[in-house]
Amino acid sequence: MRISVIKRKIVNVVLLNIAFASAHLYADSALYKPCAVCHGDKAEGNAALSAPRLAGQNAAYITEQLHNFRSGKRGIHADDVLGQMMAESVKKINDQDIQRLGVFLAKLPEEKVDSTEGDIQRGRQIYADNCLACHGVDGRGVTPLYTANLRILSAAYIERQLEAYRNGWRGDHEWGTTRSKGMRAIVSQLKDESEIADLLAYLTH
Template structure:
């Protein structure tokens, strides 16, 4: 698997071409569903699995994260944030922009149906793609644990999702997005603004790699 991290802050031309080629396929499949009110189960091949995988384990090629095992309350909030333009509108957040264009078509009942359907998927262990210093990452994770839990289990009361079991490349990408302000900077995203402050304490890419490597040790069995 190619290195999912940044090359001196730049994204290679080949990665950009592959991303948009794969993404265009997702759009073509999704475009076929014009009347969403008539679609309950067909999300499985038009809106979710084409990009996120038939079992919801995620798709590294287009940076579509794991959905299987994601908390319903968190999935609901993110779909609503995408739909409302609270997330996925920054020009540098290409994956977010793609997701926002999908979510804007969804009704409340559609979101409810999707959450119920995703909840039926079995969790499958993720592949580890990022390796860092787990010991240093454990120290960095102390502040993460205050919201996300000592074992990365998440905390609904604080609006903090589970981290363990998520694709490590996705966690790294989102931490970078928070640091850069590509995610969480919308005035209505108070939890995102909080994450920006927390993520910026990681300071550099090594910090991100280290904390994500430690989170990998917390992954669900």
């Protein structure tokens, strides 16, 4: 084969790969379309609907949560209206699409959240003593542990989820997962509201 023919073949393969990659990306953003109503066009979240930011969340965490919503391990408690609303949205999604949504959303850029008032130094210490082992040194989660990136979440959303664990909306003894039950046990160790306020100040600073 002449060099020029080989070159042309290589160029063709490269072009074909680029075409495949962008077709995939487009398909994945189309997959996200029905979610944008609540989570925002850029997956930035919507405070009015209490829908969290998903852009920059960890893929492993997103996919596990979508499986949990779909299989009735989250968003199932009678009083958890928002969770139920979310669970309804993923009832018909298949495993492959869940996987692709996780990868797609994790690649979208993170953004700094609004900071809240509190004692950041005390919050840092509470975080180091109670949360760091699983959510990582920087609070961005640890993939093999399926933990969330806490740095992209608004203080209001985090507070509501800590409350959800405390109420047993997440981590219920009957239908919760081992991991959500573990997270529920941790929340019960937090002493008072001032600890949560300082934790939030640290996580959002």
